[in-house]
Amino acid sequence: MSDDWTELYRPNNLDEVVGNPKAVAALRQWADNWAAGKPVKKAAVLIGTPGVGKTSAALALAKEYGWDTVEMNASDQRNADAVKSVALRGALGQTFTDSGEFLSTLDGNLKLIVLDEADNLSGKEDRGGVPALVEVVKTTKQPVILIVNDWYALSRKSSALKSDTEQIKFSQIKSVTIRGVLRKIAKDQGITITDRALELLADNANGDMRSAVRDLQAVAMGKDEIKDIDATSVSYREVEKTMYNVMDDIFKSKDADRARRSLAEVDEPPETKLLWIEENLPVAYRDHLDMYKGMKAVATADKYLGRVYRRQYFGFWSYAGDFLSYGVCAAKTREMHGFLRYNFPQYLMKMSRSKGMRAVQASICSKLGEAVHMSAKQTRQDILPYFSRIYISDQEFALKTSLDLELEQEEIAYILGEKIDSAAVKRIMKSMNPDGEKPEKEKKASSKQKEKKKSPVNQSTLF
Numbered sequence: 001m002s003d004d005w006t007e008l009y010r011p012n013n014l015d016e017v018v019g020n021p022k023a024v025a026a027l028r029q030w031a032d033n034w035a036a037g038k039p040v041k042k043a044a045v046l047i048g049t050p051g052v053g054k055t056s057a058a059l060a061l062a063k064e065y066g067w068d069t070v071e072m073n074a075s076d077q078r079n080a081d082a083v084k085s086v087a088l089r090g091a092l093g094q095t096f097t098d099s100g101e102f103l104s105t106l107d108g109n110l111k112l113i114v115l116d117e118a119d120n121l122s123g124k125e126d127r128g129g130v131p132a133l134v135e136v137v138k139t140t141k142q143p144v145i146l147i148v149n150d151w152y153a154l155s156r157k158s159s160a161l162k163s164d165t166e167q168i169k170f171s172q173i174k175s176v177t178i179r180g181v182l183r184k185i186a187k188d189q190g191i192t193i194t195d196r197a198l199e200l201l202a203d204n205a206n207g208d209m210r211s212a213v214r215d216l217q218a219v220a221m222g223k224d225e226i227k228d229i230d231a232t233s234v235s236y237r238e239v240e241k242t243m244y245n246v247m248d249d250i251f252k253s254k255d256a257d258r259a260r261r262s263l264a265e266v267d268e269p270p271e272t273k274l275l276w277i278e279e280n281l282p283v284a285y286r287d288h289l290d291m292y293k294g295m296k297a298v299a300t301a302d303k304y305l306g307r308v309y310r311r312q313y314f315g316f317w318s319y320a321g322d323f324l325s326y327g328v329c330a331a332k333t334r335e336m337h338g339f340l341r342y343n344f345p346q347y348l349m350k351m352s353r354s355k356g357m358r359a360v361q362a363s364i365c366s367k368l369g370e371a372v373h374m375s376a377k378q379t380r381q382d383i384l385p386y387f388s389r390i391y392i393s394d395q396e397f398a399l400k401t402s403l404d405l406e407l408e409q410e411e412i413a414y415i416l417g418e419k420i421d422s423a424a425v426k427r428i429m430k431s432m433n434p435d436g437e438k439p440e441k442e443k444k445a446s447s448k449q450k451e452k453k454k455s456p457v458n459q460s461t462l463f
């Protein structure tokens with residue numbers, strides 16, 4: 001049995017494929033025609049974003065109709081011959097898998113050929129990827145299903161692909177539907193889960209069932225009860241995910257209205273939105289004029305954001321939003337397709353890193369300041385540089401002060417200017433704690449700090 005819940009709970013039949021009844025009905029109709037020996041279109045294309053059940057539906061269909069399945073990755077050019085050899089043979093006789101093995105068809109059953117990533121044939125046109133696919137969908141003697149995320153990208157490469165296939169669209173799964181599936185899985189696993197946690201997990205998935213099931217499995221690890229707080233741990237990813245979606249709406253499509261709505265809906269401060277767009281505009285717009293116009297819109301948005309604070313007029317936020325969405329979206333000369341690798345804003349990354357560093361420095365200064373009866377600020381200016389020098393050069397001093405000040409590993413690393421897991425830091429930690437047991441003092445340290453009950457450190461031990 002699979003440990004991966006997305007495999008374990010893959011639908012076993014078409015009725016278990018939730019959320020897209022029309023698509024499932026269309027798929028059944030297509031399969032019925034094949035089963036009756038009169039396929040109207042020999043190949044079906046299942047179109048939809050990742051994790052909405054396209055592959056599951058194809059596999060469930062084969063099970064329901066008692067067909068064998070041959071799954072192949074269409075983007076791998078090496079498979080083209082293997083696909084043809086399976087597809088172009090009749091139901092009787094023998095066929096090959098992509099690894100060249102014989103597949104016997106003793107009962108004369110149909111064989112469902114599932115071609116994953118069929119939209120990923122980019123750059124392969126000249127090497128025959130698309131023509132091979134067209135030949136297959138026209139002449140196959142076996143039912144063929146193409147799985148695609150981006151139908152536009154594929155269909156514009158060949159009009160035959162459009163006319164010779166049955167296109168079936170899968171929409172994103174509604175949050176409430178996802179919730180139902182998650183509830184069933186939790187029950188089956190003997191896990192209790194709060195309604196709020198279910199809601200959080202389902203909402204976070206943004207219509208992607210696979211990611212919802214994965215998140216559930218991740219938060220359930222080692223637990224038999226999932227509380228609200230457990231589910232909130234996945235929510236940071238939602239921010240990125242949502243911003244990534246907004247990026248696509250702004251940079252790829254020409255639908256400026258959608259771009260505007262999408263940017264307005266994402267729950268992030270306007271400054272953060274601007275940073276995302278500024279960071280990724282050069283990734284998306286390779287044309288210099290598009291980039292120039294886009295950056296101009298970003299600059300104008302930035303001007304309005306500045307005015308919000310200077311004039312305390314929050315109406316300017318919407319102006320800024322319009323420039324970032326409408327402005328940037330309309331700056332391009334044509335729609336963009338294909339995958340774009342967006343970056344998390346560098347500025348935010350640096351800031352959060354240095355925020356972490358500043359917090360560590362503040363905590364050292366507060367401990368040290370207490371020992372020498374000085375404010376944390378004064379300690380930082382007048383004591384810390386000298387303290388660090390002595391600490392680095394005198395091991396005995398380092399050990400003593402680390403124990404007296406109850407320094408944590410990250411604080412020691414900061415003073416030494418080393419990485420947290422460096423040999424020097426480990427050496428001091430080990431000397432502080434030779435038996436591997438946490439000293440009593442250290443154990444109490446964090447709770448003591450929280451209580452703000454400052455322990456009187458003996459100055460004579462320190463210096």
Ligand SMILES: Nc1ncnc2c1ncn2[C@@H]1O[C@H](COP(=O)(O)OP(=O)(O)OP(=O)(O)O)[C@@H](O)[C@H]1O
Pocket residue numbers: 005006007009010011016017018019020048049050051052053054055056057147149173181209210211213
């Ligand atoms: N509609 C659905 N009903 C039930 N389970 C689903 C559905 N969609 C997805 N799942 C769950 O998510 C997993 C992944 O789904 P599946 O592989 O079918 O998605 P997909 O649309 O083919 O995605 P991709 O395009 O990334 O391959 C399934 O194994 C199943 O556990």
